[in-house]
Amino acid sequence: MKSIKKLLSLAVAMSLTFSLVACGGGSKTSGNNGSGSEASETSGGTLKVQFDVEVASMDPQIATDGTSFEVIAAVTEGLYSVDADGNPILAMAESAEKSEDGLTYTFKLKDAKWSNGTAVTANDFVFAWRRLADPKTASEYAFMASIAGFKNADAVLAGEKGVEELGVKAEDDKTLVVELSHPVTFFESLMTFPSFYPVNEEFFKQAGDNFGTSADTILANGPFKIASYEPAATTIELVKNDQYWDASSVKLDGIQFQVIKEAQQTMLSYQNGDLDVATLAGEQVEQFKTDPEFNNVAAGYLWYISPNQKVKGLENENLRKAIALSFDKEAIVNNILKDGSIVADFAVPKLLATGPDGKDFREGVQPYLSTDKEKAKEYFEKAKKELGQETFTYKMVVEDTESAQNVAQFIQAQVQENLPGFTIELEVMPKKNRVERMQAGDYEIGLTRWGPDYADPMTYLDMWTTDSPNNYGLWSNAEYDKIIESAKNGELSLDPEARWTALKDAEKMVMDEAVIFPVYQKGNAVMIKSNVSGIEYHSVGVTRIFKNVTKK
Known part of the structure; x- marks a missing residue:
């Protein structure tokens, strides 16, 4: 683990204002004017965030780009999430036990539900991970099964063994056992990545080829759920997921993502109050860098x-x-x-x-x-x-x-x-x-x-x-x-x-x-409204997490 002092000195050398800890991957949590304090009163509200590219896919096992990952991570949760410093923390997993040789992990799942009220089970992870590794899925992130060290992953990826031989099984609805071919020192961190998020098999089969293409074909077990989405949409609407196991910690009513590619239009929308979070480009950085709402974060x-x-x-x-x-x-x-x-x-x-x-x-x-x-x-x-x-x-x-x-x-x-x-x-x-x-x-x-x-x-x-x-x-x-x-x-x-x-x-x-x-x-040079705090910026994996955001 890096010391904060050392990381800050590196950050200054890079002309970036941020703090990173833990395995070289870290974050900055937004807190304007340097306060970093929690909001004393929140009115819920909807956080309005600008993207400069469209979401390419809402399928956890198919998505490959950071924009898609941000939205997927807002509505779906894996075994682990990350804290504000980028360290893996238990999410869907209630507990995790690792064998002495580092080759077997046994996870006990929380009593969590999907947004349709059905229970999140160990089979949701088995189904998703087998689907990730299955050559028929043709996922560009299939290699992550090998990176994770899943037993038989390479043979499954090559089509030499069936997906049922992948080193993952559900002992019961709440017990997931993972077998590795060799110890993987960053395994817990890897499990925070969207490719390893669960998918409900019954829902997936009902959605068929339309899975992940609309609000009706996307199931959530995370802080928010999809209210409005279609492929290549310029606006995506999320609302708070009341079925989420930690819903009491979620203060926002929802999130609205807006795709605006032109920098001038982005800042007009921000200044008009149509955006709470906007990314600056070029000359805008010089123009707004002394603004109290300006933030410079690492990526x-x-x-x-x-x-x-x-x-x-x-x-x-x-x-x-x-x-x-x-x-x-x-x-x-x-x-x-x-x-x-x-x-x-x-x-x-x-x-x-x-x-x-x-x-x-x-x-x-x-x-x-x-x-x-x-x-x-x-x-x-x-x-x-x-x-x-x-x-x-x-x-x-x-x-x-x-x-x-x-x-x-x-x-x-x-x-x-x-x-x-x-x-x-x-x-x-x-x-x-x-x-x-x-x-x-x-x-x-x-x-x-x-x-x-x-x-x-x-x-x-x-x-x-x-x-x-x-x-x-x-x-x-x-x-x-x-x-x-x-x-x-x-x-x-x-x-x-x-x-x-x-x-x-x-x-x-x-x-x-x-x-x-x-x-x-x-x-990234980012404008964040002064009444918004708690956006977590990370340099590894999902780059922004919105679960703990408050909007006064």
């Missing part, structure tokens, strides 16, 4: 460019390095974003995870692919000779948020200026479409992001294995795959010190070959 998201190595020319390492070194990252974070984001010269972000030595993963590790325009030109000349061509044109897919477009336009201008003969054309589209294109390999270069699902470097490094669905660029390296597999399930998984060293070696391989071009680690 674990890594924004990076992914080159598709199946596209002619991008298989060339020198060309990839030329692109990666050719744009000014300092200018991006200081002149364009201005929101507390920091330059990323790495594949594993800062303040993500602490190793066996008690140090952050980034401590003592050299930066990679730092901006160097002269070196970029040298790599470009080598690439031109090796590829036998003088000019290159590639399309870069970019989501349609204002900040993403601003960053992409700057990168476009920098690359074209510093690598004469290189042209980037931008393709702007909604995030959902951008992700679909990249997942299908139907792109050339893409500006994308990844947020940490759990407090371990594997949440990033696992992405670049040969068969990972998140390996958009289709890079493949047998030695890299071997390291990652051993760190997950082999000898390295049993030796924390050796595993930590090997993961640093793995990151170096990704960076040395310019598999991705890191751009920045996200910070």
Whole structure:
């Protein structure tokens, strides 16, 4: 566990105003004017929150993006939740017992109900986890069953064993037993992640293909329930869930999420009182940073460019390095974003995870692919000779948020200026479409992001294995795959010190070959109304939790 003093010093160095504790993943709880005190009187009310992208899915086993996870976590609860400091705490589980060898967990469930009045049972977890791992589900997060160390997970994922052989069973309605193939030090933290949330089997089957697509096909066991939702909706309505086991602690009457992508419109809505929580971008940060309602919070998201190595020319390492070194990252974070984001010269972000030595993963590790325009030109000349061509044109897919477009336009201008003969054309589209294109390999270069699902470097490094669905660029390296597999399930998984060293070696391989071009680690500049407190911001997993919010 990190000391608060040490984390605060790191935070100052990063020009971010936040406090992080516990395994490198932490939070900031909103409390305007620095009070941090609880509201003495609450009138309930509805919290109005802005999103800059749509919710892609309300299915816990299908969702892959942070926006979807926030809403799912507001209406659904797993075995564990997290406290304000990011530490896992019992939620649906009344108690948890771990065997001495770390291979068996026995959970006793609370007397909790779904929003339709039916009991939450151990089978709800068994059904959801089997569904996650089932190849027929085709979940992009199926790999999380292997990360969790569930017994037989890899064989189930490969279709070599049936889902009933996954290491999870319901001994009775209130007793869930989980068997692991090897000890997983961050298992409790992992269980807070939405992929491991329960699903009521009977309700799921009744909903059929429509599951998770409307208020009538979404069942809640969390603090809130869905009142209004449809796919790609620009407004989502939640109301307090009176069936929730801890409903007496929930002060809000509900939450309204509004999708507003344009920064100026966002602030107009905030100033008009139509929003309680809004994210700032660019020049707005300078304009409002002295406002008492301004908050600067850390985020674990890594924004990076992914080159598709199946596209002619991008298989060339020198060309990839030329692109990666050719744009000014300092200018991006200081002149364009201005929101507390920091330059990323790495594949594993800062303040993500602490190793066996008690140090952050980034401590003592050299930066990679730092901006160097002269070196970029040298790599470009080598690439031109090796590829036998003088000019290159590639399309870069970019989501349609204002900040993403601003960053992409700057990168476009920098690359074209510093690598004469290189042209980037931008393709702007909604995030959902951008992700679909990249997942299908139907792109050339893409500006994308990844947020940490759990407090371990594997949440990033696992992405670049040969068969990972998140390996958009289709890079493949047998030695890299071997390291990652051993760190997950082999000898390295049993030796924390050796595993930590090997993961640093793995990151170096990704960076040395310019598999991705890191751009920045996200910070968030957020406006929160002075009558609102208790929003928990986390840099790992679900990034915002609203259960304990009060609105005076």
